[in-house]
Amino acid sequence: MTGSANREEAEVEQLLEFEAVSKKYGNKAALRDVSLSVGPGRIVGLLGSNGSGKTTLMRIAAGLDRPDSGTVRVLGHEPGRASKALISFMPDRPQFERWMTVGEALDFQRDFFADFDPDKSKRMLEFMKLSRGDKASSLSKGMQERLQLTLALSRRASLYLLDEPIGGVDPVARGHILDALVEFYEEDSSMIVSTHLIADIERIFDEVLMIKEGSLVLRQEVEQLRMDSGKSVDQLFKEVYAEC
Ligand SMILES: Nc1ncnc2c1ncn2[C@@H]1O[C@H](COP(=O)(O)OP(=O)(O)OP(=O)(O)O)[C@@H](O)[C@H]1O
Numbered sequence: 001m002t003g004s005a006n007r008e009e010a011e012v013e014q015l016l017e018f019e020a021v022s023k024k025y026g027n028k029a030a031l032r033d034v035s036l037s038v039g040p041g042r043i044v045g046l047l048g049s050n051g052s053g054k055t056t057l058m059r060i061a062a063g064l065d066r067p068d069s070g071t072v073r074v075l076g077h078e079p080g081r082a083s084k085a086l087i088s089f090m091p092d093r094p095q096f097e098r099w100m101t102v103g104e105a106l107d108f109q110r111d112f113f114a115d116f117d118p119d120k121s122k123r124m125l126e127f128m129k130l131s132r133g134d135k136a137s138s139l140s141k142g143m144q145e146r147l148q149l150t151l152a153l154s155r156r157a158s159l160y161l162l163d164e165p166i167g168g169v170d171p172v173a174r175g176h177i178l179d180a181l182v183e184f185y186e187e188d189s190s191m192i193v194s195t196h197l198i199a200d201i202e203r204i205f206d207e208v209l210m211i212k213e214g215s216l217v218l219r220q221e222v223e224q225l226r227m228d229s230g231k232s233v234d235q236l237f238k239e240v241y242a243e244c
């Protein structure tokens with residue numbers, strides 16, 4: 001990164017900042033000395049092969065796991081009640097109970113989060129072709145992901161963390177879901193999206209972070225990356241992870 005980019009970054013209040021964050025599970029290093037920052041109004045792709053540390057990074061940002069060392073800030077707050085109120089996290093596994101209907105899952109989210117927006121949630125349900133009366137247990141994997149996204153994006157959060165949001169959605173529907181991401185996220189907020197399906201999703205990214213064996217190996221603006229390398233993000237990803 002250039003000096004002027006550094007100065008610009010320092011002037012904008014960062015939504016998320018990691019400084020030298022490391023995390024081990026037993027003797028397995030899941031994150032190694034990761035430093036990054038995400039400013040407002042950005043859609044950031046978090047890319048990495050299986051086990052590279054994407055979920056760990058998101059869980060630490062969401063305040064669900066603690067780093068062993070390093071510091072994390074969300075709009076200047078250390079992880080805790082204030083930072084959690086600013087973040088909407090979509091985990092890679094369903095967070096609703098299987099006995100719930102779609103409507104009950106949304107009501108639960110509404111009761112839990114002060115920033116839940118009922119109007120947005122209604123528009124998202126229509127967009128996702130879900131009905132309040134649908135039973136969560138009878139939804140297909142792809143429809144469950146649509147519900148997960150509806151729950152996450154129905155909040156007016158500052159930072160959305162979406163862990164593999166389109167893995168179970170069929171290729172035809174992916175474009176529709178990506179359009180929902182772009183349409184329903186808040187202008188001044190930012191979104192970090194982890195994925196393996198880079199070719200499908202790279203069109204929505206402003207910036208990508210590539211993580212390999214717990215280390216951040218690349219952080220770049222997508223336009224710049226395409227201009228510098230003459231390659232798509234997907235092509236570059238395949239090169240970086242060729243031996244994984
Ligand atoms: N709770 C845990 N206990 C032990 N090891 C863990 C735990 N969570 C993650 N790990 C290990 O940490 C490393 C990073 O895992 P993580 O889930 O963050 O990767 P990921 O990039 O999200 O992978 P995937 O794309 O397969 O979901 C892996 O080696 C994983 O086995």
